[in-house]
Amino acid sequence: xxxxxxxxxxxxxxxxxxxxxxxxxxxxxxxxxxxxxxxxxxxxxxxxxxxxxxxxxxxxxxxxxxxxxxxxxxxxxxxxxxxxxxxxxxxxxxxxxxxxxxxxxxxxxxxxxxxxx
Amino acid sequence: xxxxxxxxxxxxxxxxxxxxxxxxxxxxxxxxxxxxxxxxxxxxxxxxxxxxxxxxxxxxxxxxxxxxxxxxxxxxxxxxxxxxxxxxxxxxxxxxxxxxxxxxxxxxxxxxxxxx
Numbered sequence: 001x002x003x004x005x006x007x008x009x010x011x012x013x014x015x016x017x018x019x020x021x022x023x024x025x026x027x028x029x030x031x032x033x034x035x036x037x038x039x040x041x042x043x044x045x046x047x048x049x050x051x052x053x054x055x056x057x058x059x060x061x062x063x064x065x066x067x068x069x070x071x072x073x074x075x076x077x078x079x080x081x082x083x084x085x086x087x088x089x090x091x092x093x094x095x096x097x098x099x100x101x102x103x104x105x106x107x108x109x110x111x112x113x114x115x116x117x
Numbered sequence: 118x119x120x121x122x123x124x125x126x127x128x129x130x131x132x133x134x135x136x137x138x139x140x141x142x143x144x145x146x147x148x149x150x151x152x153x154x155x156x157x158x159x160x161x162x163x164x165x166x167x168x169x170x171x172x173x174x175x176x177x178x179x180x181x182x183x184x185x186x187x188x189x190x191x192x193x194x195x196x197x198x199x200x201x202x203x204x205x206x207x208x209x210x211x212x213x214x215x216x217x218x219x220x221x222x223x224x225x226x227x228x229x230x231x232x233x
Contacts, residue, residue, distance in 0.1 A: 033220040037224075043229070104151070104163055104166070105151070107160045108160065109160045110159075110160050
């Protein structure tokens with residue numbers, strides 16, 4: 001069975017601080033994809049990144065960076081120099097390649113990020 | 118990019134009535150769509166997988182007679198909550214998958230259902 005764990009329920013930071021969101025996943029499949037989504041108060045999911053299991057390169061996009069480590073089954077997300085607009089719930093998610101669940105997204109519980117001025 | 122719309126964006130109804138939510142892929146054909154439910158301060162839970170031209174596949178614990186899904190065309194899937202009750206109040210989100218690309222889904226903006 002697949003599982004995504006986001007142990008941090010809520011993280012509060014002051015603007016300009018860095019914040020790291022943890023994501024640990026479980027799967028027996030060798031082919032899988034990991035995602036991060038942002039859900040602001042409006043509710044609409046915003047896609048942030050997709051990473052496949054064969055690509056362990058870390059990625060940076062502006063103030064966002066991701067650290068994928070297969071050895072620890074983790075796909076952590078860091079926001080550098082946080083801003084108030086970063087306040088949202090962030091979800092880590094997993095798609096695996098087994099026939100019976102191909103294409104089904106397994107979401108973590110989400111981490112609420114609160115950035116105060 | 119691929120755009121998915123949902124209608125209505127919010128709905129308030131009386132207990133016992135049925136509510137239909139539409140999910141449309143606007144600029145691509147989606148043979149597969151997914152329906153999720155999200156209760157306040159919780160994660161998204163997959164309810165069912167909707168395949169064009171065939172019956173939907175429901176996740177364990179989801180009542181197929183209560184949540185009717187119809188995927189009659191390549192751009193439209195509908196979710197009907199039948200005989201809605203207050204406990205059905207939730208945020209319903211659909212997503213659509215581009216044919217041949219199994220590792221990506223495009224999400225609709227969601228529908229907030231409140232049952233009085």
